Amino acid sequence: MSEGYDPGCAVLSVHNLTKSFQGVDGPVPVLRGVSLNLGPGETLALTGESGSGKSTLLHLIGGLEQADSGTIDIDGTRLTGLSDRGRATLRRGTVGVIFQQFNLIPSLTVAENIAFQARLAGRYDRGVTADLADKLGLTAQLRKYPEQLSGGQQQRVAIARTLAARPRLVLADEPTGNLDEDTALRVLETLCDLAKETRSGLLMVTHSVQLASKLDRRLHLRSGVIT
Numbered sequence: 001m002s003e004g005y006d007p008g009c010a011v012l013s014v015h016n017l018t019k020s021f022q023g024v025d026g027p028v029p030v031l032r033g034v035s036l037n038l039g040p041g042e043t044l045a046l047t048g049e050s051g052s053g054k055s056t057l058l059h060l061i062g063g064l065e066q067a068d069s070g071t072i073d074i075d076g077t078r079l080t081g082l083s084d085r086g087r088a089t090l091r092r093g094t095v096g097v098i099f100q101q102f103n104l105i106p107s108l109t110v111a112e113n114i115a116f117q118a119r120l121a122g123r124y125d126r127g128v129t130a131d132l133a134d135k136l137g138l139t140a141q142l143r144k145y146p147e148q149l150s151g152g153q154q155q156r157v158a159i160a161r162t163l164a165a166r167p168r169l170v171l172a173d174e175p176t177g178n179l180d181e182d183t184a185l186r187v188l189e190t191l192c193d194l195a196k197e198t199r200s201g202l203l204m205v206t207h208s209v210q211l212a213s214k215l216d217r218r219l220h221l222r223s224g225v226i227t
């Protein structure tokens with residue numbers, strides 16, 4: 001176990017995770033024994049060149065794909081032993097994902113999109129939602145529909161939607177990739193503040209050294225291992 005954490009206390013504990021994809025000449029290893037831990041309220045930046053496996057790692061932790069071997073524990077539950085249904089439940093209630101595709105629901109307003117996941121998780125709170133919309137600069141957009149928003153506004157709605165459900169673990173894949181520098185920094189601050197406030201963990205992929213430096217810890221993925 002890396003860094004000497006007690007995995008029982010960790011929000012996220014990944015041990016010796018491996019994943020290969022089928023290539024033309026057989027399996028191509030993408031992750032070759034990745035281990036990491038994240039404590040309550042801790043924020044971690046994951047960097048690595050394009051194709052190094054960052055999104056793959058987030059997909060495995062988010063329960064969207066299955067690892068070949070190794071273990072993932074989220075808030076004391078072993079994800080790697082769960083059925084599809086169990087993984088879906090954990091995803092709904094415990095893990096919040098912010099991926100590069102926003103997947104907003106086009107027929108719902110911004111306000112409804114933000115509330116949707118929180119309602120599914122049974123944690124909708126009007127005050128929390130309004131506060132998030134304010135912090136993410138979305139208050140004026142609440143009655144609009146996703147198609148009426150810019151790419152950066154849609155990205156912030158996707159972030160608000162995830163945070164409104166107050167997950168124990170937030171997985172974010174370049175969550176500020178569509179934002180200008182100042183807005184990106186503000187959004188990152190909101191993500192970090194919320195992690196501290198709610199003692200949740202944040203694992204964020206970023207290509208930006210500047211953004212990575214704002215987080216508590218940084219890990220680099222190279223040739224399928226953490227360096």
Ligand SMILES: Nc1ncnc2c1ncn2[C@@H]1O[C@H](COP(=O)(O)OP(=O)(O)OP(=O)(O)O)[C@@H](O)[C@H]1O
Nearest residue numbers: 021022023030048049050051052053054055056057
């Ligand atoms: N479903 C899949 N089937 C086959 N190969 C895949 C699949 N998903 C990812 N890969 C391969 O795994 C490797 C890692 O991909 P991944 O998307 O995790 O990289 P990344 O670090 O997120 O890159 P980027 O910074 O460009 O987003 C790549 O070589 C990619 O082609």
Ligand SMILES: [Mg+2]
Nearest residue numbers: 054055056173
């Ligand atoms: Mg990626």
